[in-house]
Amino acid sequence: MTINEMHAEAVAGVVDRVVARHRRDPSNMVQILREIQEACDWISPEAIDRLQATLGVPRTKIEGVAGFYAFFYTAPRGQYRVLFSDNITDRMLGSKALIDRLCNNLWVERGKVSEDGLVSVGQTACTGMCDQGPAMLVNNLAIAGLTAERIDQIAELIRGKVPLAEWPAEFFQVEDNIRRADILLDSDLKPGDALRAARARAPSDGLHASNMRSWREGLPTGLGGPAATLDEIKRANLRGRGGAGFTTGLKWEACRNAPLKSGQQRIVVCNADEGEPGTFKDRVLLTRFADLVFEGMTVAAYAVGATKGFIYLRGEYRYLLDQLNAVLARRRAEKLLGENILGIPGADFDIEIHLGAGAYVCGEESALIESLEGKRGTPRNRPPFPVTNGYLDQPTIVNNVETFAAAAMIALNGGDWYAGIGTKASAGTKILSVSGDCARPGIYEYPFGVSVRQVLEDCGATDTQAVQVSGPSGVCVAENEFDRIIGFEDIPTAGAFTVFNKTRDMFQVARNYVHFFQHESCGFCTPCRVGTSLLRNLMDKLHHGAGSPYDFAEIERLNQLLQSMSHCGLGHTACNPVLDTIAKFRPYYDKRMMQQDFTPAFDLDRALGAARQMTGRDDAAAHLATEHGGKA
Amino acid sequence: MSQTFTLDGKTIPFADGQTIIQAAADAGVFIPHLCYHPEFKPHGSCKLCTVKVNGRHTASCTMRAAAGMVVESDTEEINAERRALTQMLFVEGNHFCPSCEKSGNCQLQATAYHLGMMSPHYDHFFPNRAVDASHPEVLLDFNRCILCSLCVRASRDVDGKNVFALSGRGIQTHLIVNAKSGQLGDTDFTLADKAAHVCPVGVILKKRQGFAVPIGERKYDQAPISETVGEGQ
């Protein structure tokens, strides 16, 4: 047997085990590929051969999915795959020097695999550790709080080929950093209490064998527990916490009222694909309050009549998988999940965790559903919406982690209680992920209505010039706006609150965000696929000193186009950071408008470099001076 | 067909379930498009067919017509946006029309003519893309791929073969074929496949057929693409 054959055989063994564990179901493709890679370090052509044979799906489909997700490798990337988080906060904390240090230490070029095939060092989008950066992922496991010393230790472990499982446990320690708690982060909900309260709200609700229809089908409005629960959610005026702020009660009701075809069920999905740079509150909720979140999902299932649930957990939070599965197992043992929940015949609901694999766009609910179905994470054409045609074409609600946590508290304490918190337009609390230039980065929960200034004061921010609220797709708030409030009526947010003091160059902040969008565009629609690359090139052009008024006009034009023609929110918002910073921090751009006249984006003299090298010439004619090219 | 909407002021009747672009085509009104093909499930990715419905931009190939909709299509604003999209497609790939056998029969080119595209405007990406000549009958030139996925849909939905798919992400998105070698010659693709005949640009080309019709006398040289409305393509 040749080495290749032995390899193929070993890979086949892995693939068969993984495929069997996933019931040979191609809709688990993303999970299957992830597990194969965890075992084999990459997804080899041999693995795809076997997968094609055992799953019975065409190779094109497998390769199409594997090629979409940044964390899947169809070429070897080493036994140790290091990815540095590349959020602006990581950079502010000195990540660049640490990357160089690790690369030098390991004799590896950034983005490449070392010659011995042992290690690769690259970069990835924000890994959700902004309050404890700089951070990295090693084989998709998070390491935060990086220092030069830690980098040297890591280099030594890699060179010594020490298995990841034997690395010091403190390397993988992730802090919660809860700085301000309110109704959610102060919750001491006992598992099951919210469910019991929901049920008690309408004692004759039909959570009984004699009326199992109530769980599966719901009852007419105003009757029974599910409807009563839905009423509480509506009365609470709860709105989605993922950023869009859709009214939760309406979404749940639409799902509950959506007709079921034969063999279909309703689906509850928890969106834990917390990918917006600067956001990390869902990580803390799932670390410390997993029961609250699962309880909220179960309440939702109860209200809409769902029997199946998913948590779509971003791949960067892979380290949470085992502990979350343990919580789910305990809840099953406690009869809070599974069949006959709380001992009620017919009350069936269970939750499965799916991991993402490095694709921000999967935070968009229809892309998330595509990914759950084992496909490329491309946002769907809408209508129809997920509430009627979601996961495998079944009625589906997708809500943020925090929304479910709030729903559990509403089920427990009632909608009126919740509506009394916050402001008139924005009920309840909001958890903020505070990072950047402040003394106490971490998690802050406030009733809606808190001012930006108050948050800055609480987190110990001084000399602040700007706050990016809700990440790159959100809004950049300048000093004269610090009295604005967090709330749907003023500054809506998914939770990111990134602070920049007056030493920071807001142009570089915007440029970092533009690179992020370019990297994360799914490539489905023309305007976003090409437009985000064009925008990145323009920002790089300004950065390199070749910017002129012409390029400003181009940015404006692109923004207009992306907003009107893009397929989804990613494209619609990709220009936001640039427009905001141009409007509010113009001097940072003026400083870069080195040229009054049109100037090429590339360096003409450098473009002669290869020819100079090949001919050995260095005379005057072998160079091209920088010169502009006509009125812009 | 008692229901109607208006398109640039003209009353357009439609049947239940029809999309805007379908109803418009039936009424003889051309809306520019590249990834849309009347025989296949709409994809909605090229965005060329974007119109304004009651003031909001939306792809007309995926949006169902509804009674009373006010649709704008042939306006200077929307055509300028469409022109920018064609320019993006031109700079994203390597589109050298003079040396392309599809020239004159190419929908991208004809659409760009229709929209009055005089230059690609943006800086070119000049990507490095391979040509696949492994198949005995068909040549694949990925340089011209605009990722419309018509071949993907035709192969999957009509031929039942799944010869093509999109892989990669973002600006790296690219067409792949169903073979471990990545070569078309190692697939079960044949010239008789529907997928061999749906490419709107010059990616999927029959071999050994060049200049049978001289440049200047080809389909869109004869009549602008707007006059082909309602044809299969």
Added chain:
Amino acid sequence: MTAPTKKLKVATTSLAGCFGCHMSFLDIDERLFTLLEHIEFDRSPLTDIKTTSPDCDIGLIEGGLCNAENVHVLREFRAHCKILIAVGACAINGGLPAQRNHLPLTTILEEVYHTSPGLANGMIPNDPELPLPLDKVHPIHEVVKVDYFMPGCPPSADTIWKVLTDLLAGREPSLQHGLIHYD
């Protein structure tokens, strides 16, 4: 077209092109006489004048940018011409010469001067008289601001005629079906 009091100065050149666009220009045939009532040629292969006057009205550029000399000429045209027009596929998207762009220049020079069969001890020409090639061929709008474009390989005589007469009449050039061609 009424006869202008002062003739417009038109300069033309071919950078990395094949002079096919210039040939097409000549294909406007007897209309050249009408044109010459309104314009005079400045620097152009038609006049063999080697430098542009600083007060040219219209510059017609055929071909893309392949080497350092192309850049110098283009910059001179941009500096001296009020209106700069990219003429033909190569000026507009690099055209045929740009089809080398996916290859590293070092590989190309290596192949052409060192490793091609029949070359013995070949060497890459390094005479300072020769312009150095750029690593990629670029369309001209990537290096200077271009005012108008005439697509085509080449643009037909009718296209060239239409654009020039529109400009002479003070109109924005506009090409109907049949006059816009990329091939």
